[in-house]
Each structure stands twice: as structure tokens, then as C-alpha cells.
Amino acid sequence: PEKTLPLNPQTGCEFNMEILPDAKKFRIEYLNLAFSLPIWFIEQLLAQFGYEKTLGVCFASNRKPSVYARPNKLKTTAEKLCEIFKAEKIDKVMHLAALAGVRNSLLDPIGYEDVNVRGTLNLLEMARRYKIKNPHAISDFDRLDEAIIRRLKNTTWPKPDLIIIDGGVPQLRRLQRIFDRETNPPFYLGLAKHPDRLIVPNNNIGQPDFLTLKLSSTHPALQLLEQLRDEAHRFANSYRKILEKKRTRI
CATH class of the missing domain: 3.30.420.340 (UvrC, RNAse H endonuclease domain)
Known part of the structure; x- marks a missing residue:
């Protein structure tokens, strides 16, 4: 039978990221794929913004801990990660910095x-x-x-x-x-x-x-x-x- 993952009662996510076999690897690899960014950049973002902000999506506060989500919901939930980055308005600068190979934050981009x-x-x-x-x-x-x-x-x-x-x-x-x-x-x-x-x-x-x-x-x-x-x-x-x-x- 297909295994199910319980709802995280603290974050309200559809699944509990921490009980995945390799949660950190998933975080890095999915974000790396979703944004086409270098792994070092993804690691920097996770360290800077934390798991709750970057990955704590699916704010379903009306759900109860007894609700279960099937593993096939993983992709749907992961896709919502993009929405967090867009909401934080950092996706454009992230892409630009990654393409240019800049490891420092581009806080004040200036044009000539x-x-x-x-x-x-x-x-x-x-x-x-x-x-x-x-x-x-x-x-x-x-x-x-x-x-x-x-x-x-x-x-x-x-x-x-x-x-x-x-x-x-x-x-x-x-x-x-x-x-x-x-x-x-x-x-x-x-x-x-x-x-x-x-x-x-x-x-x-x-x-x-x-x-x-x-x-x-x-x-x-x-x-x-x-x-x-x-x-x-x-x-x-x-x-x-x-x-x-x-x-x-x-």
C-alpha cells in the first residue's frame, strides 16, 4: 500500500519535510532544478532565510494534524516553493547574481x-x-x-x-x-x-x-x-x- 505522510502541525505543510529520508538533499536539488541556480547559491539562501521561510509553504491553517497527504502531493507542494521566492521579491536578483557568478548579494544594482x-x-x-x-x-x-x-x-x-x-x-x-x-x-x-x-x-x-x-x-x-x-x-x-x-x- 502507498505510504502517507502526516501534516506538520507546527508549519501547516501538507507533509512533514523533516521526516523525509533526505530532506536537505531534496531542498537543495529541487530548488536547484526549479531556479536553475548553482547549488552553492541554494545553500546560501537556505542558510540566510531558513527552512520555515523558504520551504514552509502550503499554509493550510484550517487543516488538522489528522489530515494525511500522499507522496504524490510532494511535487505539487514543492512547486509552491517558487511562490515564496516571488513573494519575497528576491527571485530576479537571485537569477541575475547566479548567471553572473556573483556570490555576494546584489543589494543595490546600478546601471550605466x-x-x-x-x-x-x-x-x-x-x-x-x-x-x-x-x-x-x-x-x-x-x-x-x-x-x-x-x-x-x-x-x-x-x-x-x-x-x-x-x-x-x-x-x-x-x-x-x-x-x-x-x-x-x-x-x-x-x-x-x-x-x-x-x-x-x-x-x-x-x-x-x-x-x-x-x-x-x-x-x-x-x-x-x-x-x-x-x-x-x-x-x-x-x-x-x-x-x-x-x-x-x-
Whole structure:
């Protein structure tokens, strides 16, 4: 006869996670499969949020401990784990950090946007505006170089875990030249357009320097990057309008 698992009276779950033969292995492997995240990331999440928050789903407070759930309910219950992560609003950052290989939490993701106002007023913004100081920084690459170098030299801000560039392989190659001079450079990736896709460095010898990740339009990591890019556009364009108004008054 098919075995049954009792309802956990403390958590209200359909099954008692702790009586499974290998509960920890199930936690890690299912979450790893559900989110396509590295095992080390899953372990970090479980340690950070605890079992009750990450796995204590199926809040059926109206059920009684005498209610039994069959093992085939395991998959249905496990699928609800995703809802917890979405409710906590950490799934997008989790996906992005995992794809980029960042082990630290991405608490303050920042995007870069290059704006050239009528060929004369240049700026790069990263939560605050970067006015380009080098008069010879004519190209987008030159302005990118200056902004990134100034950001890395700024010791009053924490070192970034991840730098996101609105661009593809050419922009990332330029970034790579800067990071080659750094002893412990941050992770970096690019968001290319038409269609939106991720460009990530590839450290495997004998393979292309960069890989293209074509994610679904509903993928959490891609959605987060698109939100960052759109916010960078909005922020920079609003400042551009301010500069243009000042210029017309002169």
C-alpha cells in the first residue's frame, strides 16, 4: 500500500519535510532544478532565510494534524516553493547574481547609461551623474573608460559586485581592458538589444571570449536588467533636459 505522510502541525505543510529520508538533499536539488541556480547559491539562501521561510509553504491553517497527504502531493507542494521566492521579491536578483557568478548579494544594482547631448554635453550616470572631464573623450568608448575608472577609484563607495553595461561585445571588450589592470575586478556583463540578450564573459580556454545568453522574455534576470536599463535611460534623459534648458538660457 502507498505510504502517507502526516501534516506538520507546527508549519501547516501538507507533509512533514523533516521526516523525509533526505530532506536537505531534496531542498537543495529541487530548488536547484526549479531556479536553475548553482547549488552553492541554494545553500546560501537556505542558510540566510531558513527552512520555515523558504520551504514552509502550503499554509493550510484550517487543516488538522489528522489530515494525511500522499507522496504524490510532494511535487505539487514543492512547486509552491517558487511562490515564496516571488513573494519575497528576491527571485530576479537571485537569477541575475547566479548567471553572473556573483556570490555576494546584489543589494543595490546600478546601471550605466551614456548620454551625448548635441555632441557637446556628455555624461555617464550611476545613481549620480558623471560629467566627463576629459575634453578628448569624444567616442562612447572613451567616455565609458573615464566613468568606469573614476568609479573604481572612488574609495568612498563600496566596491561593486557586478557592473552592467548597456551594450554588447565591443563595450565588454573595452571594459575587459580596464579590468585586466585591476587585482580583483568586479564581475561584469552586457545587455544587448534587438532582441534583448545577455553577453557574459567566458573564461574557458579555447572558446569565445564572450557567450550570448538568449533568455525568455519572462526570465527574472532579463526582466531585472531591462528594468535597470530603462531606469538608467529615464534618469539620464531627465538630466539631459535640465542641461538643455540651462544651455538655452545662456
